[in-house]
Amino acid sequence: MPELPEVEVSRQGLLPYLPGRRLVGAVVRTPALRHAIPLGLDARLAGLRVDAILRRGKYLLLDCASSRGGGWLLIHLGMSGSLRLVPPATPAQKHDHVDLVFKHTVLRLRDPRRFGALLWHEGVDVETHPALAVLGREPLADGFSGEWLYAATRGRRMPVKPLLMDSHLVVGIGNIYAAESLFRAGISPLRRAGRISLQRYRLLAQAIRATLVASIAAGGSTVRDYVHSDGGAGCFQLSCAVYDRQGEPCPVCATPIRVLRQAGRSTFYCPACQR
Incomplete structure (x- = not known):
């Protein structure tokens, strides 16, 4: 599913085109995704200018x-959502x-599995919206560090691995990025979070930042339906050291990569490099 890097890539892809432009309105083809689509969205948006595009966790925020x-419009891409910029006359497909x-353009939300969300927040202080108020720390912000994690x-x-994926603690670290960050830091995904030392958490915080930055530079990861606003695909998944590489040799020590289930998700790791 789209995680922090994919949402950030989407944000960056929209920046040259939308800020400063006024909305004509909205076309809503379904009453609800994960939540109900705000009623009267077309009339509510007509004439409003997009002043900025921000990101909070996995939410894209249009001011x-x-x-x-x-x-504010809050957009969450869910499990399979994507945003595309298309010409106004482009026919809508089944999941648009x-x-x-x-x-002169249309921002189209496509979501085959309908686990995404489009929400509206009236007024200035978007951080008070219930969907955002419960979110944890941003891993690319200044306040994220090994000391804070410890x-x-x-x-x-x-x-530690399912804890990294808890959005109430830290946002946007999905399955791929948790696995790759723990490998970079040499920490076993099985290790109890409360038993990891300060020094190892410093390494992990650095690894998380490096992994997310690398993914953003690669356009994110396209595993299922995610595409950029121009229709292109991300390629970070092609450079993964452990994710989805069960039985293949570790790129560092050649030990076969293992997989196990944690909190209902597949966890990939090297049993020799990660302790």
Whole structure:
């Protein structure tokens, strides 16, 4: 599913085209995705200017003149969602559920599995929206560090890998990025979070940042349906050291990569390099 790098790549891809442009309205072809689509969205958006495009965790945030009586559009891509910029006359396909219409372009939300979301927040302070208020720390922000991870995990008995994927602690680290970050840091995904030392958490924080930055530079990971706003695909998954490489040799020590289930997800790791 689209995680922090994919949402950030989507944000960066839209920046040259949408900020400063006014919305003509919206075309809504389904009453709900994961949540109900806001009623009257077409009339609500008509005439509002997109002042900025931000990201919070896996949410894309469009500032629709929030300081001048408008608000914010919150877009979550769910398991299979993507955003495309298309010409206004482009026919909609089966899973094209919402169009945000501008004079010369359309931002189209496609979501085959309908696990995404499109929400509206009235006013300026978007961080108070219930979907954002519960989110944890941003791993690419200044406040994310080994010291913070160490302090936040004291007394935690659960394995470190599913804890990294808990959005109430830290946002946007999905299955691929948790596995690859732990490999870079040499930490077993089975190790209890509360038993990892400060020094190893410093290594892990650096590994998380490096992994996410590398994925953003590679256009994210395209595993199922994710594409860029121009229709291109991400390629980070092609350079993974452990993810989806069960039985293949570790790129460092040649030990076969193992896989196990944690919290309902597949965890890939090297039993020799990760302790």
